Amino acid sequence: MRAGLAAVACALLALVAGCGADGMNRADAKVVSEAAAPSEVPVKVAGGLAKWGEQRPAGDTLLVTVSSPRSFVPGDTAYPKAPRAAGFDITLENVGTSVYRSSQLVVQASTSDGKRMAAVVDATQGYSGVLAGEVLPGRTARLSLAFALPADQVNVVVTVQANVAQATTTAEFEGPA
Structure with missing residues (x-):
């Protein structure tokens, strides 16, 4: 049974992230609230990386917030295997006038120091790696x-790009994990 679940997780990861891809371009998304009124849109912060929990623009019409990481030990069916992983909640706020398709998102x-981190699919802990909507x-x-x-704590940079095809501005967040 475990081998079957691991095979399904591997197939899902390959389908979602593409062969050899380290970033996620899909994840579960749900509308959670109304966005702030345009007068409440935060001003772009000049230079530097954002801290966990801060809001930054990614493109012209998308504001992004990345939560503090939640460290966990991936389960038996998680892919890829790792001594530990960090889960992030990413909030996308559409302050534009047209629909944003989350399939354009790259995280x-x-x-x-620049070493890429592999995306983890661990459906039993809520990280399915699928974004639609x-x-x-x-x-x-x-x-x-x-x-x-x-295994040891490191500083992590999470980069969010609203639309890689249009080379939109990226929002970058950094902190310990």
Whole structure:
């Protein structure tokens, strides 16, 4: 039974992330609330990386917040195997006038020295790696993603890009995990 679940997890990861891809371009998203009124849109912070929990623009119409990481030990059916992983809740706020298609989203993680971190699929802990849906104008969606970590604490950079095909601005967040 475990081998069958592991095979399903591997197939899902390959389908979602593509062969050799370290970032996630899909994850579960649900509309969770109305977005702030345009007068409440935060001003772009000049330079530097955001801290966990801060909001940053990713493109012209998407505001992104990345939660503090939640460290966990991936289960037996998780892929890839790792000594530990960090889960992140990512909030997307559409402050534009058109629908944002979450399939355009690219999320990657790396150590602060640039080493890419593999995305983890662990459906038993809520990290399925599948993102589908739309974020309507004035609405907010939340998704959860996880990335493999080394055994010891490291500084992590999570990069969120709203639309890689249009080379939109990236939102970058950094902190210990």
